[in-house]
Amino acid sequence: MESPLFPIWQPDRREYDAICAYLEITPREHLYRKLTGYLANAPFRFPRPDGFSLYLAKPALTRFRIARLDLASKLFFPNHPIRHILGGVIALHECDGEGYRELSAAPTGRAVAFALPGWGISLVVSIAITSGWLGWNLVTYIAGKPLRPKVDLTGKRILITGASRGLGRELMLQGLQQGAEVIATVRNREAYDELMSQLPKAAAVQLLVADLSVPGGLSKTLEAGEIAADSIDIAIACAGIKHADASITDQSSLRETFEVNYFSSVDLANWLCRPGHQSTLVLISSIGRWHGMHSSCGYNASKAALSIWGESLEMELQLAGNHGCNIMIVEPGIFASGMMEQKSVSKLLFASRRNLATRILSGALTGKKVLRYPFWFALLTWAVCMGGRQLRNHLFTRSKP
């Protein structure tokens, strides 16, 4: 089962089961599919949660959390996603013969008189537990507020390259979920069709097909799509390829890797960073840019070039008096990108792609210059680098592509 596009609004299958258990109804696969389809449009139809309400919406739904959120949202947050989720589940189940039978089960006759006091007591208990739970969450929310990434992208226009999978897709979905209008590029028509079939109709997204392996391919596509550079608040050069199976001396692989990973970012910067326009250019590099790697062919080299070039660009813009374009360089550690699959052995090294995307968007909003996430992985990499080439050689030649 695919994970939901917008996790704040769409419960995954396990969460749906918990909701059904809470409502004392049987989960039904065909109704779950309709529910996720309906809620995929929710970020674009209903008010988005923010502040404390958003904080409460993020953790996974368990039966306990559903009960608390249900009551708390009824009293304090009428637009909280849980209201739409529960409303959707009830509406769908009442349209189903068996679902309606379960949903409408109620005491009759004298049993009503016995049931009512029990419900009253359970309500009082629920209010007491929910009050404590809400109070504790409020404390943690306030205490953690200074450290928490800012993610409200309402009214922002974001350009993302390489949106068909991995981090680019995650950035696009989070951008949409947080109110941004997204212009996203994908590499070919197949990727375009696949992504379009997954996205809800109401999504504020414009997809473009851009072949970044062709020099100037990105800027030409943007111009053909009549995208105005000065309308973009954040541009994220996320597209990247890695030829893990080719020899390090294979020139055609190297050229293609550099074209996509490096030159397309140069192309994007030329298009975006014009005098007088306020924007942020995010360059997705890699922590691998600090060292060589036999299996990554030109990937690490292209990322090293990108980071160095990004710093240089910032200097040149500064000297030219162009202070409107902030350059943010992102050097992530290992995460589940479209190029790297999570294996049980390396599981501990993997960072959350969702958290990485959140921090990139938050950093771009707040004018951050460099993001290395997770930072402990950067420290580890630097430590290995300090150990000299012999150590790196010893360690990295043992790793498999």
Added chain:
Amino acid sequence: MKIVVVGGGVSGAHAALTLLERNFSVELWDVGREEDPFPEKGTTFHDLKKSLDDPVTYLLGSDLSTLIPPGSEELLRYPPSRNYLTSREDDLWGFQSNSFFPFGSCNKGGLANGWGANALAFDDNDLADWPISFADMEAAYRTVYNRIPVAGPADDELAPWLPGVYPSQPPVQLTAADERFLQAYYKKKDVLSGLGVHIGKARLAVVTDRQREDACDYCDRCLWGCPKGAIYNPVLSTLRACNAYKDFRYVPGRYVLSFLSSDNRITGIRYLDTKTRQIQQEPCDNVFLAAGALASGSVFLRTLKENHPGISPETEGLMDTSVVKLPYVALRNIGRTAEARSFQFNRLIMGIVDANGDGKWPRYLHGELLHLTSLLYHPLIESMPLDSRLSKKLFFTLKSALGTVSLFFPDRITAGNRQVLPDNGDPREKTLLNYRETDERQRYIRQSVNNVRAALWRLGCIPKGVIQSPPGGGIHYAGTIPMGDGPKRCDPRGRSNLFSNLYIADGAAFPSLPSKSITMSLAAHATRVATHAKL
């Protein structure tokens, strides 16, 4: 002689049938969209959820567009399969407004496709502002009641206040809850009479005679479209009767825009061909305008602008009934099980009568008592002030005890409430609907609501809240070309004062809008206009 009836709703259908009975040839022009057929005759609403392949799509739409989200004030959205209504997104939607939010239909049968079936007639008090009396309308009412079978009691508490209603079918079956409600009423009748409140069985345009094939089988699906055709619908009866005449021609695909005229006579009709999207025109000799009060108003205003630029293109009036709903919990019904099969529109009606108010208008305020068991309940569950789990338990425990009194507040022609044609030169330009609720009606509403709430308490019901429809939500539109003096009005027999061969056959001609359900009066007015037209 070419006679064209514009509009295939209840007014147009009865005008056409009357003209055919007078041996005239008639063309009925209509946009003429058709509603999807209703599935599974005989299956009850809740059983449909088991028997349909995809009940969710049937009830909520393929994109779940009729799922009502939390925070909405709506309690019901028809499924997309009930597609007799048009919307603001429709290319043929002809109105714009920030103060009046009407419903419209481009379907064969018009808004009558969703008629709640209450069949009443206007008496002399109701017609106080009209230049005609009940005696002038009586013959037309009798004709219409012959054409439309009406179920109801021959005599009861309400009969003195409801002249002109001629039931020919036994009343619809009451539920056990209705019977208990009536018993409570009879016990408190004297006290309630003091409040002016009378309750009786509804008069409904429904076939209940079991000898007939189209008799109501109480399948619980009135709201979702009667699969048996027991509830009156012009498509199934009056237009079908018209089709039996060889001189009748039903012409769908025509959206009438305006009339051509010469020497204050209509000489032709300009229309949009809805298939080719081309604007066309065709000559005619007489026109019966029955497109519905708002659409008729638009056609009239466009005609005025093109032919009489000196007359301001705004109507004399714009009226709509204000519907106020009073939900209640009938304590005696808590914990009881509702019947699996019942008629879903109101089986009981309430009249709030001001018997002593000499000449006060209206003397009779119409109310309908609803106990719906075939709704989708998620908006009601969500509206309860508890968490969802407890709300659904409590709701289904109380469900058989929940009811609503719907009160229909009348309207009068009021300065400022009108339809206006802005001048942008577009032959299809939308008309503006300007409407403002009057303080006088609001006072009347408050006073009547208090009376009904007091009555409900005495009947063992706990009233809970008051829901008033927004202007335009009453779906009883009238008064855009009303009877009276002046070029923008018509004479007492519906003939335009400006165009001698134009007859206003629908609610546009009503100079006031009484409380009582208007559909039978629309049919009677159209019948009367067509009967007396000098052709």
